[in-house]
Amino acid sequence: MDHGEQARKLFLEGYNCAQAVVCAFEDVTGLDRETGARMCCSFGGGMGRLREVCGTVSGALLVLGIACGYSDPKDPEAKKAHYHLVQEFAARFRERNGSIVCRELLKNVAVRPGNDPEPRTAEYYARRPCPGLAREAAAITEQLLRERGLLPGEQNADRADPETEVMGK
Numbered sequence: 001m002d003h004g005e006q007a008r009k010l011f012l013e014g015y016n017c018a019q020a021v022v023c024a025f026e027d028v029t030g031l032d033r034e035t036g037a038r039m040c041c042s043f044g045g046g047m048g049r050l051r052e053v054c055g056t057v058s059g060a061l062l063v064l065g066i067a068c069g070y071s072d073p074k075d076p077e078a079k080k081a082h083y084h085l086v087q088e089f090a091a092r093f094r095e096r097n098g099s100i101v102c103r104e105l106l107k108n109v110a111v112r113p114g115n116d117p118e119p120r121t122a123e124y125y126a127r128r129p130c131p132g133l134a135r136e137a138a139a140i141t142e143q144l145l146r147e148r149g150l151l152p153g154e155q156n157a158d159r160a161d162p163e164t165e166v167m168g169k
Contacts, residue, residue, distance in 0.1 A: 004139035007056075011134040014120055016044025020134040021059030021141070028145065029066045046102025049115055054102045056130070056137035057093055061086055063141050067150055085144065092140045097133065105129060 001009070003024045011020035018040040023033055031039070042048055043058035068085055070078030090100050099105055109127055112118050125131065145151045 002139070003142040004135040007059075007138035008131045008135040011131045012125065016041065016117075017055030017130050017134055018043035018059035018062070019055075021056050021138050022062055024134075024138050025063045025067075025141065028150070029063060031066075045117065049117060051103035051106065052101065054093075054100055054105055054133060054137075056133045057090070057100045059134075060089060060093075060137040060141040064089060064144065067145060068148065089140055089144060092143075093137060096136055096140075097129075105133060 007020045007024035010023050011017060015023060015037060019037045022029070022031070022036045022040045026033065026036060029036065040055075040059055040062055043053075043062075044055045046052045046054055047058070064085055065082070068082065070082050072078060093100055097105060106128070109129070118124055142151060
């Protein structure tokens with residue numbers, strides 16, 4: 001199963017949007033399911049149901065940070081390259097979905113007011129784009145990782161930007 005389909009499946013199992021994406025990449029991040037789910041549980045619902053940055057985007061960026069991130073605060077080129085990777089992910093997600101902001105992605109969805117998560121019912125899943133957004137975020141992440149040679153499969157050298165190449169793990 002590809003990472004996109006795995007993320008969609010995890011969301012449908014009850015994981016929040018960020019968790020679904022991060023946990024779909026256990027093979028890439030090396031995180032076990034519990035650690036991955038705990039690490040990003042705060043980002044679901046656009047950060048704790050604040051409807052800010054979509055949790056699937058936050059989850060994807062966590063995966064890219066683990067797989068392609070930098071750790072040396074004195075390496076401005078690595079920082080620049082990683083920020084360009086983040087910007088490329090956001091551009092691709094925005095191009096396919098219109099926004100990276102949860103409230104904008106859910107603008108046509110009737111959501112229950114308040115701060116508490118909604119119960120996961122058949123109606124909940126039927127009216128939300130979230131399973132598809134989880135699949136989309138994971139698919140873009142998978143594509144970016146493939147383009148950088150971090151996953152098996154064809155690389156798309158024509159699309160890879162030298163400034164966003166992996167700076168090491």
